[in-house]
Amino acid sequence: MINNLTISGLLTLDMHALNNEGGEGNQLQTRMVHIIDGEGELQVVNAISGDMLKHIQAEHLANVSIDKSLALCDGCKKLDANRINRDDAFFDNLDGEKHSAKIIDQLLPYCTVDDLEGIMITRDNRSVSRKSVVEFGWLVGLPNSTRTESYFHVKFDNNRAAGSGDQTGANLGQNIFYRPASSGKYAVVVNLELSRIGFNDITREYVLTDEERVNRAKALLESILFTFIKPLGAHRNTQNPHILGFEGVLSFSNSTVPAPSISALNSNYREEVEGIVGQLNRIYEGKLEAKKFDSQVEFTQFMTDLIQELD
Template identity: 55%
Template sequence: MSIYSVSLSAQLTLDMHSLNNEGGEGNQIQTRMVNIVDGNGDLKNVNAISGDMIKHILAEHLHRIAAANGLPLCAGCRTFNANRISADESFMDDIADKSDAESLTQMLQTCAMDDMLGNLITAGSKSLPRKSVVEFGWVVGLPKSTRSDSYFHVKYANERGDSKREADSEEGTRKANLGQAIFHRPANSGIYALVATIEAARIGFNDITHKYVITEEDRRARFKALLEALLYTLVEPAG
């Protein structure tokens, strides 16, 4: 495979999204805001989405594409477990007495998602990192083209008769959050700057032995799946 790396710099238009809320205060859900310096050297506070959130969206698409194309997946990734191959008990048992180089080779051969998205195995006495081949920077709103607003919502209650209102007023019901409740949720719209990079040359590459441990054909298949997942991340950013 002749491609060493791929870099992407793009502007995305996202309308009414709520992809990266950072918490809540009372009944107010708070969206993610960051400070940046614009082209004129002025400090601006804008809505942003973390690169980790975008990578999680890519992981969802890659999981679907890898399964559809018959790429190898570990037991953890087959169920989209966030721990990936660390949740594969048979794999973890198998590498218990192996060196880090041998364990990494087996990881790359066993699972395409661990190969491309990275992992850190810390079970037992091991501390074996696999750096992701795809990285995203913060997706930052352009100051003049991004707005954030808060919208009123009411939790649905299917019956609001006198008996229900009396039950909702009881302390136990309030603590269990079973009654009707109001809250404010943010939505953001605007043009966002995105930067991503794919280290294509590292797909199937053992960083310890400095050797490729899968075939050229398998490397191309994984790279194609990763590019397709990146495309879907941009056109279908579910979250």
């Protein structure tokens, strides 16, 4: 099974508002970040946080796990953010156990999402952490290819008095507000430590069987694929993103050698990744591979190939 997989790419989205910082008065504020571009210049761009991306992926993973009848705790079945901390039966079965390694041994077979997404157990005077197998960077807009604009909206009150000469929004029962929408090309970085599926980081031993690990790896790859086919998030009821395309490079390793990742903020990122893979293979022959993709179709094909190769 693949030990490590990285995705570096450019996702093109139009007219989205997937991640906002809050509101000030009647103005909804989109999330903006400061970055250094490929030329070494400071820029301010629209971005979607890695927290939002992981929330999207975790929801897809929970749904895939339900569809495939994989083990889930009560919290993850209900998409509760507290996950296994909401599962009374799990804590009853611990029978007062406080030792972190033994708790992780029981956690890993019990819930697919907590195994793959990580969890902090904070119940009954316990503090036990499980590090995530999945790592998302921010989805960062390219400075010269991303724009955010604010659009006027108004909610009308159908019961307001007709013919009123007062045109103030308050008297007419109108709510005037401004909502942002962003469009552009966004740099993506994702890292998957597939070798850690079902692995107790404290005892350094696998708790799951090979078959169980493969089934979870397939579900994880499917959830990653679905994340870029259907990005969930805020304001999708009226600002469902227009997905124009996805291009990038997959790199993966069949050993402890890490699969390289270069941000698409670097215009030569794909050549850089392929070059690093080529150089590492001079030492670790055949252990790493890189695949460039130019569309969502090719990305889906490569991900599907990897899923089928796990059999």
